[in-house]
Amino acid sequence: MSSTSPSPLHLAVALDGTGWHPASWREPVARPRDLFTAAYWADLVAEAERGLLDFVTFEDGLGLQSSHYGELDGRTDQVRGRLDAVLIAARIAPLTSHIGLVPTVVSTHTEPFHISKAIATLDYVSTGRAGLRVQLSARPHEADHFGRRTFEPISLESLRTEAGQERLSEHFDEAADYIEVVRRLWDSWEDDAEIRDIATGRFVDRDKLHYIDFEGRHFSVKGPSITPRPPQGQPVVSSLAHQTIPYRLVARATDVGYVTPHDTDDARAIVAEIRAEQQTAGRADELLHIFGDLVVFLDDDEATAVARRERLDALAGQPYTSDARIFTGTPAQLADLLQELQATGLTGFRLRPAVAGHDLPAITQGLVPELQRRGAFRQAYEADTLRGLLGLARPANRYAAAAATA
Amino acid sequence: MSKPLKQIHLAAHFPGVNNTTVWSDPAAGSHIEFSSFAKFARTAERAKFDFLFLAEGLRLREQGGKIYDLDVVGRPDTFTILAALAAVTEHLGLTGTINSTFNEPYEVARQFASLDHLSDGRAAWNVVTSWDAFTGENFRRGGFLPQDERYSRAKEFLATTQELFDSWHGDEVVADRASGTFLSDAKAGAFVHQGQHFDIQGQFNVPRSPQGRPVIFQAGDSDEGREFAASSADAIFSRYSTLGEGQAFYTDVKSRLAKYGRRSDQLLILPAATFVLGDTDAEAEDLAKEVRRQQVSGATAIKHLEFVWNRDLSSYDPDGPLPDVDPDVSENHISKGRAQVRMYRDPLATAREWRERAEANGWSIRDLVIETGNRQAFIGSPSTVAKTINDFVQADASDGFILVPHITPTGLDPFADKVVPLLQEQGVFRTEYEGPTLRDHLGLAHPDDVREERAAS
Numbered sequence: 134m135s136s137t138s139p140s141p142l143h144l145a146v147a148l149d150g151t152g153w154h155p156a157s158w159r160e161p162v163a164r165p166r167d168l169f170t171a172a173y174w175a176d177l178v179a180e181a182e183r184g185l186l187d188f189v190t191f192e193d194g195l196g197l198q199s200s201h202y203g204e205l206d207g208r209t210d211q212v213r214g215r216l217d218a219v220l221i222a223a224r225i226a227p228l229t230s231h232i233g234l235v236p237t238v239v240s241t242h243t244e245p246f247h248i249s250k251a252i253a254t255l256d257y258v259s260t261g262r263a264g265l266r267v268q269l270s271a272r273p274h275e276a277d278h279f280g281r282r283t284f285e286p287i288s289l290e291s292l293r294t295e296a297g298q299e300r301l302s303e304h305f306d307e308a309a310d311y312i313e314v315v316r317r318l319w320d321s322w323e324d325d326a327e328i329r330d331i332a333t334g335r336f337v338d339r340d341k342l343h344y345i346d347f348e349g350r351h352f353s354v355k356g357p358s359i360t361p362r363p364p365q366g367q368p369v370v371s372s373l374a375h376q377t378i379p380y381r382l383v384a385r386a387t388d389v390g391y392v393t394p395h396d397t398d399d400a401r402a403i404v405a406e407i408r409a410e411q412q413t414a415g416r417a418d419e420l421l422h423i424f425g426d427l428v429v430f431l432d433d434d435e436a437t438a439v440a441r442r443e444r445l446d447a448l449a450g451q452p453y454t455s456d457a458r459i460f461t462g463t464p465a466q467l468a469d470l471l472q473e474l475q476a477t478g479l480t481g482f483r484l485r486p487a488v489a490g491h492d493l494p495a496i497t498q499g500l501v502p503e504l505q506r507r508g509a510f511r512q513a514y515e516a517d518t519l520r521g522l523l524g525l526a527r528p529a530n531r532y533a534a535a536a537a538t539a
Numbered sequence: 540m541s542k543p544l545k546q547i548h549l550a551a552h553f554p555g556v557n558n559t560t561v562w563s564d565p566a567a568g569s570h571i572e573f574s575s576f577a578k579f580a581r582t583a584e585r586a587k588f589d590f591l592f593l594a595e596g597l598r599l600r601e602q603g604g605k606i607y608d609l610d611v612v613g614r615p616d617t618f619t620i621l622a623a624l625a626a627v628t629e630h631l632g633l634t635g636t637i638n639s640t641f642n643e644p645y646e647v648a649r650q651f652a653s654l655d656h657l658s659d660g661r662a663a664w665n666v667v668t669s670w671d672a673f674t675g676e677n678f679r680r681g682g683f684l685p686q687d688e689r690y691s692r693a694k695e696f697l698a699t700t701q702e703l704f705d706s707w708h709g710d711e712v713v714a715d716r717a718s719g720t721f722l723s724d725a726k727a728g729a730f731v732h733q734g735q736h737f738d739i740q741g742q743f744n745v746p747r748s749p750q751g752r753p754v755i756f757q758a759g760d761s762d763e764g765r766e767f768a769a770s771s772a773d774a775i776f777s778r779y780s781t782l783g784e785g786q787a788f789y790t791d792v793k794s795r796l797a798k799y800g801r802r803s804d805q806l807l808i809l810p811a812a813t814f815v816l817g818d819t820d821a822e823a824e825d826l827a828k829e830v831r832r833q834q835v836s837g838a839t840a841i842k843h844l845e846f847v848w849n850r851d852l853s854s855y856d857p858d859g860p861l862p863d864v865d866p867d868v869s870e871n872h873i874s875k876g877r878a879q880v881r882m883y884r885d886p887l888a889t890a891r892e893w894r895e896r897a898e899a900n901g902w903s904i905r906d907l908v909i910e911t912g913n914r915q916a917f918i919g920s921p922s923t924v925a926k927t928i929n930d931f932v933q934a935d936a937s938d939g940f941i942l943v944p945h946i947t948p949t950g951l952d953p954f955a956d957k958v959v960p961l962l963q964e965q966g967v968f969r970t971e972y973e974g975p976t977l978r979d980h981l982g983l984a985h986p987d988d989v990r991e992e993r994a995a996s
Contacts, residue, residue, distance in 0.1 A: 158716075159716045166712065171658075195645070195646075196741065196744055197728065197742050198744075208725070209725050210720065211721055213744075214727075216656055216745060217650050219619060220657055223620070223622035223623045224623065224626055224657040227573070244641070244678055244679055250615070250616040253616070254615040254620055255619055257573050258619065275741070278741045279643050279646075322613070327612075334836035336562055336609060336611055337613070339605060339608045342606050353681075355676035359614055360614065448719065
């Protein structure tokens with residue numbers, strides 16, 4: 134490589150069950166019977182932290198996993214069932230000290246008031262390492278778990294039609310409102326609202342607590358939050374996006390977007406589209422990360438990785454496909470690819486280990502040292518908060534700023 | 540033959556958002572930093588307490604149209620803080636208050652089942668209901684639940700979550716690598732619930748948790764609330780911490796169990812109780828008086844008087860006499876977001892009585908509020924307090940107590956260090972935990988065993 138030091142890239146790992154390959158649970162290294170224990174998740178996150186990763190995300194959902202997008206598949210040969218991701222993250226927080234913890238939160242049926250205080254609390258229990266990944270659910274069978282709304286059947290094909298795009302727009306508009314409420318609630322307490330003024334007997338200065346008065350199509354929320362402003366001020370908001378409508382949400386409302394480019398041209402086009410939306414949203418001077426998502430099969434030599442993938446595919450009964458590019462090879466090859474993709478404007482990567490028990494350690498013990506040798510990844514944690522690791526400043530409180538200029 | 544001594548159950552209520560908590564004391568720490576919660580939980584576990592208890596309020600309280608600023612304000616999300624506490628404790632039960640009005644059964648069931656898994660069987664749920672539009676302004680559903688429907692909704696909410704907890708039997712996750720069978724049953728978690736308040740169906744996505752279901756607490760005191768507890772709760776968080784009232788409540792609630800086919804030991808009565816310890820009883824009395832004065836500042840006294848007067852009294856001097864003006868007996872509009880104000884059913888009579896007492900004793904407004912407020916439940920030397928608690932439990936005034944210290948987070952330490960060893964010496968409190976789960980500590984059977992027992996009888 135060249136002698137000029139490349140700009141460091143950011144690395145996250147997406148944790149989902151025993152890994153992203155549907156047959157991953159059958160690997161000897163997998164621990165499928167431990168999936169519903171804290172120790173399982175604690176071990177994975179400890180490994181990620183040993184690798185100095187920026188953060189881990191935890192997948193979640195309001196229904197059983199399925200190999201179909203819009204409905205259950207009735208299969209019993211894959212991992213089914215999962216614990217609430219926010220609670221897993223909270224359970225792990227006191228056991229770790231630097232790594233960011235980013236649970237998935239479904240915005241469609243849940244209460245933004247509850248989630249705002251849950252993530253604020255995650256930020257307290259992790260002393261500033263919380264984030265969330267906002268995901269929506271358009272699946273009719275998940276709506277039936279709540280019984281408050283009815284959704285039409287949905288499939289990936291139907292989403293590509295005009296009506297499908299319109300429907301997607303509505304869901305994403307709701308997600309945007311959701312994020313807005315969550316963010317306003319985090320700011321609804323100014324940092325110095327707690328005064329403990331013995332002379333006047335006042336615990337808080339109520340002029341520093343703010344109603345958010347949000348009124349939207351799906352919900353109205355008065356505020357303020359019951360939880361004081363979290364340590365990071367604004368925990369890190371992220372979401373996954375595959376096309377224009379979700380790119381817009383990434384650009385307008387998040388700190389980190391996960392995208393799924395299949396080659397460098399694709400990556401360049403996605404980055405350009407999101408940056409343009411960012412400009413339109415008036416956020417051009419704000420730091421917005423765009424992370425590439427990749428599924429990884431990592432081994433010391435390529436043939437072993439390929440053979441492992443084929444073995445898993447044979448167990449699953451079909452070749453593994455994914456919304457994200459699937460990488461199969463060595464840590465050095467992956468480092469080459471990440472640097473090549475980084476040159477298109479991606480600022481980091483969220484790797485999805487095909488087999489958590491194998492590919493996560495391969496990332497932390499293989500890929501990370503390789504990137505470190507190239508000067509492309511940190512040698513030690515340089516900050517105590519997730520925002521700090523991502524180079525995001527602690528933001529001013531929107532209400533404090535308003536009060537100051539009033 | 541004398542009956543065997545009852546074992547006492549003890550729990551610790553994290554000091555909260557009310558004037559019991561003395562935030563002005565130099566020893567008072569943070570109410571939001573995790574270190575405070577961890578310290579408090581570790582003390583409770585060191586003392587072999589049954590569980591830690593967290594209250595909840597989903598909107599900041601207001602008085603006179605403004606956010607109430609004299610008490611501790613601000614608290615964490617209940618589920619999230621309990622999950623984090625599971626990481627710093629091994630045995631302590633984790634009881635969270637969760638409202639059945641501003642949540643949905645599927646989500647709450649997921650959260651409690653997850654908490655139970657992540658704590659290896661230590662989760663408990665204090666089911667509360669509310670109906671006020673004031674709190675509803677923070678939520679999707681708003682605040683339209685008529686008051687008389689709150690128990691019917693709460694009952695159905697709880698029954699629905701039980702159906703969800705029971706939708707997995709515990710043997711579905713086989714994860715057999717050789718045959719490639721992860722689940723033994725494709726319909727694991729299947730449920731259908733059609734009722735007045737909830738019409739839901741599908742498949743629940745959290746496998747059965749170690750306790751089967753979380754332990755259920757109930758806190759309501761009305762006739763309906765007592766009936767609800769007798770039919771469906773494992774424990775009651777009651778408000779009666781005096782001997783006479785405690786015994787009356789205990790007898791009443793336990794007598795309601797038979798008609799639901801339940802035994803008297805299947806529902807525990809655990810009142811909230813404050814305490815003040817001193818080296819001697821006299822020293823404790825002095826200290827208790829001082830604490831009551833700390834709990835009621837002049838500003839707090841005026842605000843408490845407003846609960847009864849239902850009007851703005853900010854122009855009155857807390858060190859002066861009571862107002863001449865009578866309470867406003869129209870609909871409550873002064874205080875929002877707290878239950879306490881409903882306790883004064885006849886404000887005119889209360890005001891008249893208070894004026895007479897204040898005049899007779901030469902009390903100022905602040906003196907009166909202190910004197911008419913609650914005394915701490917247990918005041919005395921460690922041996923006096925240990926004896927009193929034991930006497931109450933053996934006399935069936937309760938099965939134990941949920942202690943509410945007035946200092947965060949160290950207020951529990953003197954009790955843990957000085958009273959618990961005395962109870963242990965008397966053989967009425969555990970020296971080691973009975974088992975890993977909260978059900979074990981509380982002597983409650985696993986729901987599967989209860990089912991078998993009923994089937995066999």
